[in-house]
Amino acid sequence: MDKRKIEFYVGLFVIIGVLCTGYLFIVLGEISFVKDKQYPVYAFFSSVSGLKTGAKIEMVGVQIGMVSKVNIDKERLLAKVELSIDKNIELSEDVIASVKTSGIIGQKYIDIQPGGSDIILGPGEEIFNTESSLDIESLVRKLIFIKNNK
Amino acid sequence: MAIPLIQFINVSKNFGESHVLKGLNLSIYKGEITAVIGKSGTGKSVLLKHIIGLVQQDSGQILIEGQPLSQLSPKKIKLFYQKLSYMFQDNALFDFMNIYDNIALPLVENSRFPKDQVNKKVLKRMDQLGLIDIEKKFPSQLSGGMRKRVALARALVMDPEIVLFDEPTTGLDPIRKKKVHSMIQEYQKKFEFTAVIVSHDIPEIFNVVQRIALLDDGIIKFEGTKKDILDSQSKILNDFIAGKDI
Amino acid sequence: MLNKLIEKFGEKTINLLKSFGRIILFCFSGVTNIFTLPFQFAKIIEHMWFIGTKSIFVIILTGLFTGMVLGLQGYYSLVKVGSEAALGAAVSLTLISELGPVFTAIMVTARAGSSMAAEIGVMRISEQIDALKTMHINPVRFLFSPRIIAAAISFPLLTALFDVVGIFGGFISGSMMLGINKHVYMDTVIQSVKIHDINVGFYKAFAFALVTTTICCYRGYYTHLYSGFGARGVSLSTTNAVVHSCIAIFIFDYIITFFWV
Numbered sequence A: 001m002d003k004r005k006i007e008f009y010v011g012l013f014v015i016i017g018v019l020c021t022g023y024l025f026i027v028l029g030e031i032s033f034v035k036d037k038q039y040p041v042y043a044f045f046s047s048v049s050g051l052k053t054g055a056k057i058e059m060v061g062v063q064i065g066m067v068s069k070v071n072i073d074k075e076r077l078l079a080k081v082e083l084s085i086d087k088n089i090e091l092s093e094d095v096i097a098s099v100k101t102s103g104i105i106g107q108k109y110i111d112i113q114p115g116g117s118d119i120i121l122g123p124g125e126e127i128f129n130t131e132s133s134l135d136i137e138s139l140v141r142k143l144i145f146i147k148n149n150k
Numbered sequence B: 001m002a003i004p005l006i007q008f009i010n011v012s013k014n015f016g017e018s019h020v021l022k023g024l025n026l027s028i029y030k031g032e033i034t035a036v037i038g039k040s041g042t043g044k045s046v047l048l049k050h051i052i053g054l055v056q057q058d059s060g061q062i063l064i065e066g067q068p069l070s071q072l073s074p075k076k077i078k079l080f081y082q083k084l085s086y087m088f089q090d091n092a093l094f095d096f097m098n099i100y101d102n103i104a105l106p107l108v109e110n111s112r113f114p115k116d117q118v119n120k121k122v123l124k125r126m127d128q129l130g131l132i133d134i135e136k137k138f139p140s141q142l143s144g145g146m147r148k149r150v151a152l153a154r155a156l157v158m159d160p161e162i163v164l165f166d167e168p169t170t171g172l173d174p175i176r177k178k179k180v181h182s183m184i185q186e187y188q189k190k191f192e193f194t195a196v197i198v199s200h201d202i203p204e205i206f207n208v209v210q211r212i213a214l215l216d217d218g219i220i221k222f223e224g225t226k227k228d229i230l231d232s233q234s235k236i237l238n239d240f241i242a243g244k245d246i
Numbered sequence C: 001m002l003n004k005l006i007e008k009f010g011e012k013t014i015n016l017l018k019s020f021g022r023i024i025l026f027c028f029s030g031v032t033n034i035f036t037l038p039f040q041f042a043k044i045i046e047h048m049w050f051i052g053t054k055s056i057f058v059i060i061l062t063g064l065f066t067g068m069v070l071g072l073q074g075y076y077s078l079v080k081v082g083s084e085a086a087l088g089a090a091v092s093l094t095l096i097s098e099l100g101p102v103f104t105a106i107m108v109t110a111r112a113g114s115s116m117a118a119e120i121g122v123m124r125i126s127e128q129i130d131a132l133k134t135m136h137i138n139p140v141r142f143l144f145s146p147r148i149i150a151a152a153i154s155f156p157l158l159t160a161l162f163d164v165v166g167i168f169g170g171f172i173s174g175s176m177m178l179g180i181n182k183h184v185y186m187d188t189v190i191q192s193v194k195i196h197d198i199n200v201g202f203y204k205a206f207a208f209a210l211v212t213t214t215i216c217c218y219r220g221y222y223t224h225l226y227s228g229f230g231a232r233g234v235s236l237s238t239t240n241a242v243v244h245s246c247i248a249i250f251i252f253d254y255i256i257t258f259f260w261v
Helices: A003-028 A136-149 B044-052 B074-083 B099-110 B115-128 B144-156 B174-191 B204-208 B226-231 B235-242 C002-033 C041-051 C053-080 C084-125 C128-134 C139-177 C182-192 C195-221 C223-227 C231-260
Strands: A038-045 A056-059 A062-073 A078-086 A096-101 A108-113 A129-131 B006-015 B018-028 B033-037 B059-064 B084-087 B162-166 B194-198 B211-216 B219-225
Touching: A003 C041, A003 C053, A003 C084, A003 C139, A003 C182, A003 C195, A038 A062, A038 A096, A038 A129, A056 A078, B006 B044, B018 B044, B018 B211, B018 B219, B033 B044, B033 B204, B044 B084, B044 B162, B044 B194, B074 B084, B084 B144, B084 C128, B099 B115, B099 B144, B115 B144, B144 B162, B144 B174, B174 B194, B174 B204, B211 B226, B211 B235, B219 B226, C002 C139, C002 C195, C041 C053, C041 C084, C041 C139, C053 C084, C053 C139, C084 C128, C084 C139, C084 C182, C084 C195, C084 C223, C084 C231, C128 C139, C139 C182, C139 C195, C195 C223, C195 C231, C223 C231
Parallel strands: A056 A108, A096 A129, B033 B194, B033 B211, B084 B162, B162 B194
Antiparallel strands: A038 A078, A056 A062, A062 A078, A096 A108, B006 B018, B006 B059, B211 B219
16 A cells, blocks of 8 residues: 555544544533633522532523532531523522422433522522422322321 | 684573583684584574574573673673674565565664665665565565575665674575675675675585584584685584585 | 372463563553654554554444444333433443443454454564564564554544444434434433543543553564464464453453443
């Protein structure tokens, strides 16, 4: 095989490989090269069971960001969730964030109900109104308890 | 007498159960061509490989200009090996490279010659050995004799001071054989190089070399100059030359 | 009788340890020789052509069918629990963190690894490696180092190709044949795949490249020690090279998954 030809085909191979790698990282891995396209706000929940980093954040059914961190606030003993919200979305301070489930065994996501206040949440501020994930087990337990008491 | 360039003292080598060299003594002098003759399979190639360091002796010593090889500094050993060149019995050409690259390889890998100088050297060697228009061919496309000559060209392309030939003429026709012999001779006159030739070309080889050593049963049975051979009463030598079983 | 058995066992163990030490030294010397100048650029390109470019077709074919069968099998499993919508996630995650790197490595070993072992083995038995030594060329640097580099570049790229083609294969069987909404499929793929998974896949590809090239070249290089001179020896080392490489791929796959996931 001619040397020039080999070089050409190796180049082609590398380009194909790099394109595939790029596709994996950029499209599937969702690496954003432009930083600061999103801003963080925080929300505290009494339970976020099942919520993972990278989960969707939706408002009226449209994705407006993703969960970037889930950990425990040691003082308040609540789950502290960092939400990355797209820059072009403005949240008023009285929005309600709730952990919800898509489908019966589907993934957890955070739903935000729009509020009516004029005061807008800035980066790093906190959403006060939150609803924790629905714990079916405790609901069932409560139901049985009420029944038994009657 | 002068100190030999390379001297074997009591060198023994075993490969597993078989004892190939059994306390061998041999001297190789600077500027001379030494022929090693002997039956096939008596360890002539092993002897050559000891010199270039491909095989290490089990016991005994190899002296380089009077000093044991094992006691030389790594730098000196390297310097010594750089003077050496080896031509393999089975050519050992690289079959993934074409003929030109094969011959040019030692030059390209070891020295910083510019490309045109490498080219000149390689083409000169090829021309001398009658290797014309086969630069782009691969070793597998050549005849046995051609391959032999390519191997010879490769061994000589670095202008080595010491060349070890392992049967350089086996498989060549008488004309080519003569050409190779006269080339080795001519070379020696020009560059005064030292050579060790393992050969079966008796008696032609006697006209090429200055010294002859007969290897049999793991030791050198006879060692001497051409004149010594003619005067020799050694039965074993005469028998071997005459083709009688020894 | 018992003595002999113990003796034999001890000898085997020592030999195993010896080979283990030798292979590590071999790998180490190959890797360090990558960085000795002059850089062997032309040789790296040539090996990349052999390891990478010539494997593209095989990788596309195996990737496509792996993805398709994952889509098919995954669909029938997921449909039982009523969550066939998660097919994209199932296909892409298995491909990216497991099957992609492993299958790519096995295919490339079968294609290029075997020929590495055979080629270097033939060079050993026909004294070409000795010839390199007599020309003061380091055979490890000359034969092994460019192959490591070429493999270390080619394996991740081929793995990426395998992943992408495989995900498309899952799309073909899941979406085009079994009728899952194509947006749902792609959406679950994008949602479920995280940077971390992709990284692990690439770590694996990289590790497999190093391991298989080392084993294959090592087997060829030391053909004479294991199986003697001759064509028989080369064929034996080639077989061993491929088998051992595949075993090593699975072992390393487990180790990497264990530590990084």
